[in-house]
Amino acid sequence: MRTLSETVAWxxxxxxxxxxxxxxxxxxxxxxxxxxxxxxRARELGDVLVIALNADTSVRALKGPSRPVQDELQRAYALGALACIDGIVIFREPRLTAEIRALRPDVYCKAGDYTLEKLNPEERGALQEVGARIEFLPFLPGFSTTNLIARIKAAGEI
Incomplete structure (x- = not known):
């Protein structure tokens, strides 16, 4: 895991x-x-994959007070153990705009539940500004953290 300034230099x-x-x-x-x-699949779109990881405060704002299950350092550690990930930076603002402008990615990737119209206009503008190609990758059906949490809770009740 690196700070934003370290990630920009890299x-x-x-x-x-x-x-x-x-x-x-x-x-x-x-x-x-x-x-x-x-x-x-995201890693296959380029030579290096960088993850901008939502800070705990933004996760709570997005997903509610019981999330995240694991804190940002635990999540970063787990991601960092994956061979397909080359760098991780935690972002604390609600939007990724500053990180996009600073990192100037060649490709920006989101999962298939997003479309160009669903991207935040500020973030989309920053991506266009830096000339990033925007890619949407399909979901692997049947997997979600919400469903996994429900299965874990159900298993605990057995």
Whole structure:
């Protein structure tokens, strides 16, 4: 895991080497098969995959007071153990706009529940500003953190 300024310096080195950087973002709480499928596919879109990980405060705002199940450092550690991920930066603002402008990714990737119209207009504008190609990858059906939490709760009641 790196700070944003460390990640920007690393990104500039990658640019000089001619390497394509893919950026994606998310909560990635309780990694499951759907996450792993998505992250491996995202990595195939470039030479380096950088994850912008939602900070705990933004996860609570997005998903409610009981989330995240794992704190940001635990989630970053789990993601960092995956061979398909090259870098992680935690972002604390509600939007990823500053990180997009700073990192200037070659490719920005989101899961299939997003469309160009569903992307936040500010973030979409920043992506267009830096010339990032926007890719949407399909979901692997049947996997979600919400469903996993429900299954864990049900298993605890057996």
């Amino acid at each position: 990104r500039e080195q990658l640019r000089r080497e001619g390497r394509r950087v893919v950026l994606t973002n998310g909560v990635f709480d309780l990694l499951h098969t759907g996450h792993l499928y998505y992250l491996k």
